[in-house]
Amino acid sequence: MNYLDDIIAKIATENPVHGKKLRKNIGKQSQEYKDKANEFFSTYISFAKKTDKDLDYGIACYLRMLADVNQEYIAFLETGEYTTKSFEDANRRVYNNPEVMEYYMHGLLMSQYLWVHHNDIYKFFVGNITKHKTEVSNYLEIGAGHGMYISEATKLLSDTTSFDVVDISPTSLEISKSFIEKQDINYMLSDIYEYEPSEKYDFITMGEVLEHVEDPISLLKCVSGLLKDSGTLFITAPANAPAIDHIYLFKNAEDIRDVITAAGLTITKEYAEFVEDVSPEIAEQYKIALMYGAFLKKQ
Numbered sequence: 001m002n003y004l005d006d007i008i009a010k011i012a013t014e015n016p017v018h019g020k021k022l023r024k025n026i027g028k029q030s031q032e033y034k035d036k037a038n039e040f041f042s043t044y045i046s047f048a049k050k051t052d053k054d055l056d057y058g059i060a061c062y063l064r065m066l067a068d069v070n071q072e073y074i075a076f077l078e079t080g081e082y083t084t085k086s087f088e089d090a091n092r093r094v095y096n097n098p099e100v101m102e103y104y105m106h107g108l109l110m111s112q113y114l115w116v117h118h119n120d121i122y123k124f125f126v127g128n129i130t131k132h133k134t135e136v137s138n139y140l141e142i143g144a145g146h147g148m149y150i151s152e153a154t155k156l157l158s159d160t161t162s163f164d165v166v167d168i169s170p171t172s173l174e175i176s177k178s179f180i181e182k183q184d185i186n187y188m189l190s191d192i193y194e195y196e197p198s199e200k201y202d203f204i205t206m207g208e209v210l211e212h213v214e215d216p217i218s219l220l221k222c223v224s225g226l227l228k229d230s231g232t233l234f235i236t237a238p239a240n241a242p243a244i245d246h247i248y249l250f251k252n253a254e255d256i257r258d259v260i261t262a263a264g265l266t267i268t269k270e271y272a273e274f275v276e277d278v279s280p281e282i283a284e285q286y287k288i289a290l291m292y293g294a295f296l297k298k299q
Ligand SMILES: C[S@@+](CC[C@H](N)C(=O)[O-])C[C@H]1O[C@@H](n2cnc3c(N)ncnc32)[C@H](O)[C@@H]1O
Pocket: 095, 108, 142, 143, 144, 145, 146, 147, 149, 166, 167, 168, 169, 172, 190, 191, 192, 193, 206, 207, 208, 209, 212, 236
């Protein structure tokens, strides 16, 4: 079933400019990419069905998320700042607002195959995590959102690995529980700053959370405190990427690397790409978003 073409056609009806952009970006991808995307959307449909939703619901959520991003981007170009100024704001506006969190997480899930850069960073994670298979007896994901990363980790790591999720949003935990096939995962509703596990972790994933706090160095130090000395931390964070719950503005990859070093961590492998196919000069001029991901160790 060709879900991808169908989805893009429906998006183009509502937003022709964006539809054209998706057609161009997806059109350049390999058949393997398109097959995987169709497989993913088939999984999405089964997941959505569990709560009486369908692919059209996912498309509507994606369009709402996109409208938010566009509005935030206009404000960002005008002011050079993100509109959300504090964690309290983000918590009230998004994480503890079930209606917003619901369409945001469904929209984000849809974007994992509609936005090639989201997929690239996901592939970077998937392609490297298996190297850690034998060392990971326990695994924590912080801010799982929709659950896609930990869902993949449960398939790629050992059967004996134990999996924990911490998220501050009840809606996010509900969505993750429904999206992830594996049943025996411990879900904890908590601010990561208040989480006190009985044991430190071999592997921690924290995708797109660093830009959601006021002080990313203190967050990384807190997370490093949850990691065993031999453990690995995988993080992703975008630069110049306005969104309704982004607080801390990283202006480039160097800003993110500086925060990592200041928190006492070292980069063992990294990914950094602009989301548009432009030169670094043009990206800087137009504040084009950059996706950053890295595997980290304690120094
Ligand atoms: C943008 S989503 C990230 C989803 C997914 N990890 C990804 O990479 O696409 C951010 C998630 O972090 C959670 N979050 C934000 N601040 C948090 C905090 N201080 N403690 C725990 N979870 C937090 C939010 O509730 C949300 O589920």
